[in-house]
Amino acid sequence: MATDGLRDQQYAKILQRLIRMETVSVEGDSNTEKFVRFHSLLQELFPNLFSKLDVENFSGSLLMRWTGERSEKPILLMSHHDVVEAVGNWSHEPFSGDIEDGKLWGRGSLDTKCSLWAMLQAAEELSAEGFRPKQDVWFVSTCTEETDGSGADTISQELQKRGVEFSMVLDEGGFILHDPIGGADHDFAMVGVGEKGCADLKFVARSKGGHAAMPGKNTPLVRLGKFMAETERSALFSVRMNAVTEEMLRRCGRYMTGVTGVLLRNVRFFKPLLTRIMPRVSNTAGAMLKTTIAFTMAGGSQGRNVLPQEAWVIGNMRFSIHQGQQSSFEAIRKMAAKYDIEMEILDPGFESSVSDFRSPEFRKIEQAVSAIFGDVVTVPYIMTGASDCRYF
Ligand SMILES: [Zn+2]
Incomplete structure (x- = not known):
């Protein structure tokens, strides 16, 4: 250097x-x-x-x-x-x-x-x-x-x-960050060893249309609204702490004081508790534990007084490595069906493999980090974004 x-x-x-x-x-x-x-x-x-x-x-x-x-x-x-x-x-x-x-x-x-x-x-x-x-x-x-x-x-x-x-x-995939999870007063080299998959899904609700003066019940936009609200409220996707997140918390925990430090340093023992409280701590923490879906785009009819024959929303899904693509799709498809909504897969995304943070190759990265940056701790994590290396 x-x-x-x-x-x-x-x-x-x-x-x-x-x-x-x-x-x-x-x-x-x-x-x-x-x-x-x-x-x-x-x-x-x-x-x-x-x-x-x-x-x-x-x-x-x-x-x-x-x-x-x-x-x-x-x-x-x-x-x-x-x-x-x-x-x-x-x-x-x-x-x-x-x-x-x-x-x-x-x-x-x-x-x-x-x-x-x-x-x-x-x-x-x-x-x-x-x-x-x-x-x-x-x-x-x-x-x-x-x-x-x-x-x-x-x-x-x-x-x-x-x-x-x-x-x-x-x-x-990763950065050198000071305090990546809140409360860890140290510098960490975050090294992505896997990716959450990223898919785009379209949800379509249909009806015969009609005039806004006589709407009736459960019109397409209302069904989509109920569907999105229940998706957000319910425990639709399975919550689990994978080995990578566990190791990340353990390594960060060494630099944390107080109760959180104790919990994270003993992450294996406190896993059930941490899994429960992490989603309440922050969205980022919650996203580490499960598949997420964000509704990003929507469309209805072209006229202010026209009921849509077809209304839609787009959901951007990041599927967790433990639940994976198909099972995450099925969970949300079932929820959509409950409101008579069809699901189309616009982009199925990728299921990423996960590299071993105990491998000699990962050890080499750790050695390079400490040789160049000194007292920086290397930490494995699961990326929420996608990179080209998923093809290899
Ligand atoms: Zn890039």
Whole structure:
């Protein structure tokens, strides 16, 4: 890690150039020109490394192999170089890469041109020193992470065809946070080891329509309203503390005082109690224990005095790793049926596998964190967002 200011400045200038190249991905746009331009920039910035890499372009997403001494147990370092649209007011232009008060501003500086830069910079410096990795190191950087994930999907399928099986896959997911759960006065490196799945569901209530002057009972919007209210009120999804959340609470608990500290340090013993009180503490705590659904969009008739023949709401579901996709779908489908509402699956989402936080690979991450950041405690957790590595 850089200790002198000069090296920091050099690094910031490189990241700045990556930020300044606009790489917004747009759903359905197949033009890859800007992404290919971005590839050329990488090649220019990391010349040593690129002279040793096998580089393949999958419609703007990159697959790169740094051949090591042997090909068994290769590792994969992932990121993405597309960014989301930059709308709204920005205190610094989104693609300026402005540096002020030691901070670099711009779309992608966190998500995830920073990690792409860090991985390639480290490899660039190592390769300039003549270093050759023990096993193959693969890099993937996609241009579709913020849209449909097709880049990671295609590359993963291609690697499976070639029989490449990774011993470790490392992608975005987590931060170094001070006090991540409230009351733990310390810095923690939160490392995502699994993801809650994310699905979009549409709920449709129908009727014969009619005039608002003679509405009758249980019109479509009323049924949807009752359905949403009961879904929120009831214990529709199963509540359980998984091993990852248990470990996260235990590790954070070591830095907590008072009753909470005692409860968390002895999480196994107090699990039934914690499972009961956590949802009351905060929404975030509750979301760790069960599938959730948020109703996000709705529609009815086109006229103020017209009853809808069809009314709908969209629910964004995050299914827990213990209940999973199908069982969560069934639970909500049953509830919808009670109000004569049909459920359509717009996007079924993914069921994520969970990596073992007791594995030697996770231990390596912990070692790297303490080597670089000192007294920072590494903590495994289940992410509520989705990343490209679910395809691997
Ligand atoms: Zn991202």
